Amino acid sequence: MLVVASVLSVVLLVGFLGSLLLLLRWNRRYPEPRLDWTKVDTEVVRFPKGFLWGVATSAHQVEGGCDNNNWSQWEKQSAPDGTPRISGGQNSGAACDHWNLFLEDLDLIRQTGAGAYRFSLEWSKIEPRPGRFDQAALDHYHQVLDALNDRGIVPMATLHHFTHPLWFERLGAFEKEENIPHFVRFCERVFSEYQGSVRLWCTVNEPAVFATMGYLMGIFPPGRRDPGQAAHVLRNLLLAHAKAYHALKHLPGGESASIGAVKNIFQLDPHRRWYLPDWLLARVGDAFYNEAALHYLRTGTFKFSLPGVLKLQTMELEVMGSLDFIGLNYYSHVNVKLLLNPRNPVSYAARPGDTMTDMPYAIYPEGFKRALHRVSTLGVPIYVTENGIADSRDDRRAQFIRRYLYSMYRAMEDGCDVRGYFYWTLMDNFEWAEGYDMKFGLFHTDFVTQKRTLRRGSRELSRIIREKTGSTNQSQ
Numbered sequence: 001m002l003v004v005a006s007v008l009s010v011v012l013l014v015g016f017l018g019s020l021l022l023l024l025r026w027n028r029r030y031p032e033p034r035l036d037w038t039k040v041d042t043e044v045v046r047f048p049k050g051f052l053w054g055v056a057t058s059a060h061q062v063e064g065g066c067d068n069n070n071w072s073q074w075e076k077q078s079a080p081d082g083t084p085r086i087s088g089g090q091n092s093g094a095a096c097d098h099w100n101l102f103l104e105d106l107d108l109i110r111q112t113g114a115g116a117y118r119f120s121l122e123w124s125k126i127e128p129r130p131g132r133f134d135q136a137a138l139d140h141y142h143q144v145l146d147a148l149n150d151r152g153i154v155p156m157a158t159l160h161h162f163t164h165p166l167w168f169e170r171l172g173a174f175e176k177e178e179n180i181p182h183f184v185r186f187c188e189r190v191f192s193e194y195q196g197s198v199r200l201w202c203t204v205n206e207p208a209v210f211a212t213m214g215y216l217m218g219i220f221p222p223g224r225r226d227p228g229q230a231a232h233v234l235r236n237l238l239l240a241h242a243k244a245y246h247a248l249k250h251l252p253g254g255e256s257a258s259i260g261a262v263k264n265i266f267q268l269d270p271h272r273r274w275y276l277p278d279w280l281l282a283r284v285g286d287a288f289y290n291e292a293a294l295h296y297l298r299t300g301t302f303k304f305s306l307p308g309v310l311k312l313q314t315m316e317l318e319v320m321g322s323l324d325f326i327g328l329n330y331y332s333h334v335n336v337k338l339l340l341n342p343r344n345p346v347s348y349a350a351r352p353g354d355t356m357t358d359m360p361y362a363i364y365p366e367g368f369k370r371a372l373h374r375v376s377t378l379g380v381p382i383y384v385t386e387n388g389i390a391d392s393r394d395d396r397r398a399q400f401i402r403r404y405l406y407s408m409y410r411a412m413e414d415g416c417d418v419r420g421y422f423y424w425t426l427m428d429n430f431e432w433a434e435g436y437d438m439k440f441g442l443f444h445t446d447f448v449t450q451k452r453t454l455r456r457g458s459r460e461l462s463r464i465i466r467e468k469t470g471s472t473n474q475s476q
Contacts, residue, residue, distance in 0.1 A: 019276050026279050032269045032333075033366045034351075042402040045409040049470030052154060052420025054116030055109055055442065056386050058161035058205070059125075061429040062098035062105075069124035070169040071162070071432075074221035085223075090435030096427055097450050099140070106147050108426060108452060112442055113465040116154040118202070118385055118422045119144070120161035123168075127186050130167055138193055145197040156200040156385070156422070158262070159187050159244065162210060162220070162432070169222070174210075174236045175229060180243055187244040188251060195253035202327050202385065203244045206264040207237035208289045219433050228310045231288070235302045235314060238293055242322040261297070262327035262385050265290055265371035271337035271349045281336045281346060290374070297323060297378055325419070326378050327385035330371045332361035357400075358390035358438055365403035372411035372418060381417045384408065388424035390431070390438040397457030405464055423461055427452050 060066045075091040078084055098105055109117055125137040148155045160183065164173060171179050187203065204210075213220035215230035224230075241261045248254050268285040270278035288304055296302040300320040303313040334348040354362035368387070375382055389400040405421070412418050428441035436447060442458035445451075 023274065023276060023279065026283070027273055030269070030282075032273070033370070035366055037403060040403075040406065042406040045406055045464065045468050047409070047412075047469040051469050052116050052383070053114045053465045053469070054118055054154070054156065054420060054422040055112060055114050055426040056118035056422040056424050057098070057426055057429065058120040058158065058163075059122035060092060060095075060120075060161070060163045061425075061431070062096040062427070063122060064092070064094035064097045064099055066092060066095075066122060066124060066163065068128055068166055069122070069163040070166065070173070070221045072124075073166060073169070074223070077223075079223075086433060087435040087437050090430075090437075092430040094447075095430050096445055096447075101450060102144055103147055105426065105452070106144075106151055106153060108443060108454075109153055110151060111454065112423075112426075112458065113462040114423070115152065116156060116420060116422065117148055117426075118156040118158060120158040120163075120205070121190050122163065123160065123186055124163065124165040126190060127165060128167075129165075130182065131185070133189055138190075141190075141194065142197075145194060149197060154200070155198050156202065156383075157190075157194065157198045158202040158205050159183075159190065160203065160240075161205040173222075174233050174240065177236050177239065180236065180240045183240050184244050184247050188247055191248045191251055191253070191257075195251070195257060199257055200325075200383075201248070201257055201259045202262050203241040203259065204237050205262045205327075205385075206329055207234055207241070207261070208293055209264050210234075210237060212289060213433075227306055228312070231292075231304050231310060231312050234288075234292060234304075235296070235312070238296050238302070238319060239316055242316065242319040245322040246318060258324040260323050260325040260327055260380070260383070262329055263293055263375060264329040264331075264386075265367075265374060266331065267333035267367050267370060269333055269335050271335040271347075275338075277338040278336060281338055285336060294374070294378065297326075323378060323380045325381045325383055326375050327383050328371060328375050329386035329424075330368050330384065331359070331387065331389075332357070332364045333367045334361060355396060355399075357396065358392055359434075363389070363396065363400055363403070365400075365407040368404050368407040369411045369414075372408065372416045373414065376411075376416045381419045383419055384421040386422060386424040388440045390440050391457065392439040394439075394455045394457045397455065398460035401457070401460045401464065 060071055066072055075086050121141055127133050145155055168182055211230045211234035214222060215224045215226055215233050218225045245259050248259055268282045270282045272278045292304045296319055300317040301315045305311040337347045337349045339345055339347055350362050356362050387404055389397055391397045425440045427443040428439050428445035431438040443452040443454055
């Protein structure tokens, strides 16, 4: 018995010391910096001449009339518990009627002082049936691009921003690698149509969000909760990006175009930095949500494992070298906490003193700098393709803009090659599962009259563009 007790004591001691060393290592390697903002002079920021300032939207969220895509179907459904899929039972409907009001909306962009517009091309309108392209829809986007160029606004076109045609959804969408050629065909068609007017192209928007929300959490269509399928969808979306990239590069105008993918970084930090289970949650979550995509883009190897559940590893060398730039979408982070509750084992807790946005996360500008440094490891220029705040009271927006742009400035001082910044979003719109409840817009939208009104807090962005840069409408 004495020998057994001695062995057990040694095992426990070794385990304790191993856990302690792991905690020390992770705390050192993954810090969670916090600034005392009362001592920070955000007015020191300066941005180079030619820095590209813009605003961003997506078709389904603003255009209206998107009645033939995966989201149009989803919005009409109820969850298994009978509750609506969208907050308050809302649906996108006419949205901001941007399809008809785009000329007025493009004038609003100039009013903000921005000189670029990131928008998406709605696949379901352009290719409503497999291989059949709608000329009226193609002509519409020609009109949008002509209006942008007439106003001196640089267009950045996104090819997949969460939505695709119902016929593609019914084929299994990105659940199946064999469906990728459909996406590539669409990309080739619209690139050939618009390459004379567009130099900046984003292939896929936030593949980890698409995979996590649609196939892990069940909040986005198709509403699955399957970690294995989520991993396959993430990998297939990134592979679709790479295949589209190489296909477009071989088309006329491809070599002069700048083509990238858009990665959302949302850090998962442990709520209790001294507690190993919180750290394990954070590291496993980060491995799927952030590192799997970045590693794939850097090395051509996609790998993700969930102990006892899933192990996936593939290699596609064509993914390496498939970026002319990386688009970064950044909003905040979450602090994960393990709960002793089998039904609800994880909570997302804020730090004491955090200022919360209307979304369930805090204002955390320090994380913006962390995210810029992280995507800079890809070795390509960076465009911040989304950054903004849901703030219905408009009492945090100006502070958010000052502090996040300060963090971006500091990252640029550190050597991060940031070429441009696109604020999310131009005007209040349909915020996916949150419906119309979240107010991200620089402009307030009255969805009855479709009147847009510039918010007071939004003027801070215009001031910084005007006072802190040498030019606002040139791309690098």
